[in-house]
Amino acid sequence: MLSSEQDKRHRMAPPPKPQTMKERILETADKLFYLKGIRAIGVDTIAAEIGISKRTLYNHFPSKDALIAAYLERRFVSARPSDKPPAEQILATFDSLERRFAAKDFRGCPFVNAVAELGPADRAVKKIAIAFKESRRLWFRERLTELGVRDAEALATQLVLLVDGSIAQDLVRDDPAMARAAKEAAKVLLRNAGVDVGGDAVKQVKGRKRAPQ
Amino acid sequence: MLSSEQDKRHRMAPPPKPQTMKERILETADKLFYLKGIRAIGVDTIAAEIGISKRTLYNHFPSKDALIAAYLERRFVSARPSDKPPAEQILATFDSLERRFAAKDFRGCPFVNAVAELGPADRAVKKIAIAFKESRRLWFRERLTELGVRDAEALATQLVLLVDGSIAQDLVRDDPAMARAAKEAAKVLLRNAGVDVGGDAVKQVKGRKRAPQ
DNA sequence: GCCTAAGTAAACAGGTCTGTGTAACCAAAA
DNA sequence: TTTTGGTTACACAGACCTGTTTACTTAGGC
Structure with missing residues (x-):
């Protein structure tokens, strides 16, 4: 039928x-x-x-x-590949942060929070938190290397400090401007490393020159 | 025992x-x-x-x-007065951080941890956490103003980001070198603002000049 | 000696939590 | 049809939590 x-x-x-x-x-x-x-x-x-x-x-x-x-x-999602120039990608990180801060459902870094809540005894949690932090540092380092920055290792760490610092500050203060402050600091650090981030003269750049945008 | x-x-x-x-x-x-x-x-x-x-x-x-x-x-202890020059005081902050990171009983910022643990609903905790963060920012701002830095407000915020960033990073990674990285970044930011932190030429300084201790 | 204040010990009330056990249900597959 | 597997409802164990109660002890000050 x-x-x-x-x-x-x-x-x-x-x-x-x-x-x-x-x-x-x-x-x-x-x-x-x-x-x-x-x-x-x-x-x-x-x-x-x-x-x-x-x-x-x-x-x-x-x-x-x-x-x-x-x-x-x-929560451990890897960043999508982008075709924008590396310097822009780095700075865009902070714009993205600012947008996330402005959202009312932002509550800091889930990995840092988990370690703070569960304590250092929880090895499993700590392990994945370390992996996440390191992956973000490596992401920065990759872009800095692309830019020809000399000590990409150290600068990547410093950028990560700005990211996590602004997250911690926003967590307690609810102030998305922290992301902008971090971005300005990042610009200074990048400029100091010879990266052209626009808006100001650069001390001296490694031989290779990048087309703006 | x-x-x-x-x-x-x-x-x-x-x-x-x-x-x-x-x-x-x-x-x-x-x-x-x-x-x-x-x-x-x-x-x-x-x-x-x-x-x-x-x-x-x-x-x-x-x-x-x-x-x-x-x-x-x-935990909210105010900093003791110091007679060292302001720039040194600022940088000494990061040395002190590094020492605290190296101690095995360091577990991050108690205020950030409390907010992370108790959540944003606990207004009392959040209030004191905000007060603490703000007090530290003002401490930086005071020293920067003493140094004649133009935008002490913004730079103080950026220094605070480095402090909290290194604390968060050390919390998950147990790496006291984060304090040193923060210090190097702070030096770059200070130098960029015209503060003499030694070891390098300074772009341009505000009229007032300080004797190097 | 007596009185008060502070501390001790232990049980308890009432709540939450993680995790399990059990019986019933329902839909699709065989 | 029977079976099977995922689901529900609900009770329960055992642990831990905050905060209270009761009864007892101890140390000083008068």
């Missing part, structure tokens, strides 16, 4: 369930952990927020620790 | 007591809150560490929240 009901395989539109249960749990855990704090949120709260039973949550993650680890790993 | 003398100091209190019970509670709370985290330490643990009953603790502090507030206020 011809089926009066629709083909079961393509029956419903994705809107209600576009993602798997595991993803839904992770997404909700991310939101709550980040916004309210890892220790402040219990697994009950997460399950209730999604509307599932706690048992289901534990069917997907063996423990809260595993959920925390998955949360941090999910 | 090594604490036979220390024990005496606590036990056999000479007429002018070396410290009152309230101070002992605060000192212990400070150590544990800072090292292990505020949420990780219960009042029982603090009382047990001192060897007093929980009731005694509650006789001195009406609630754990009050103890937390007292802990943070105790």
Whole structure:
């Protein structure tokens, strides 16, 4: 007989369930952990927020620790490649920071927060936090090397200090201007290293010259 | 144990007591809150560490929240006056940071940690954290003004970013070199503002010149 | 000697947390 | 049909938390 009901395989539109249960749990855990704090949120709260039973949550993650680890790993997204010139990419980092600060759901660096909350004894958390910080430092270093900066290693570290400093300051002060201050400081440091960041004369540049933009 | 003398100091209190019970509670709370985290330490643990009953603790502090507030206020020590030239004072800040990073009991900024742990909803904690950050910024600004720096306001903010950035980085990486990196960045920023920090030519200085100690 | 203040010990109330156990349910697959 | 697997609802264990209560002890000051 011809089926009066629709083909079961393509029956419903994705809107209600576009993602798997595991993803839904992770997404909700991310939101709550980040916004309210890892220790402040219990697994009950997460399950209730999604509307599932706690048992289901534990069917997907063996423990809260595993959920925390998955949360941090999910936050560890690598930067997308960009075709903009390296100096612009570096400075754009701070613009992006400023935008994030302005959002009302910004609550500092999830990795720093996790280490602060869970303490240094939690090796798993610390390990991924270190990996994240190092990856960002390497990202800066790569761009600086591209720019021909002599001591890219040291300058990358200094830029990272500005990033984390502005994040910490914004966390307590809620002042997106911290990102702009960091950007200005970064410009000075870059200029001092011979990078052309526009707006001012440069002491001396390594032989290679870059076309503006 | 090594604490036979220390024990005496606590036990056999000479007429002018070396410290009152309230101070002992605060000192212990400070150590544990800072090292292990505020949420990780219960009042029982603090009382047990001192060897007093929980009731005694509650006789001195009406609630754990009050103890937390007292802990943070105790951490809020203002800098001692110094007769060294301002530029040296500023740079010495980073040397002091490096020394603190090297100590094994360093665990980041207690105010940032408290905000990260307790969340933005805890207004009392956030308030004192903001006050502390602002006081440090003003300390920098004062010295910069003394040095005749034009935009002391902006530069003070940038120096604060370096301080907090190195603290955050050291918290996750345990790398005291972060303080040195911050110091080098600070030197560049100061030099750029016309301050003589030694070791390099200065673009242009405001009329006032300081004797190099 | 007596009184007061402070501390001790231990239980307790009422709450939260993580994680498990159990029985029922429901839909799709075999 | 029966089976299977994911889910729900709910109770529960065991631990820990803040804060209180009760009853007892101790040390000085009068």
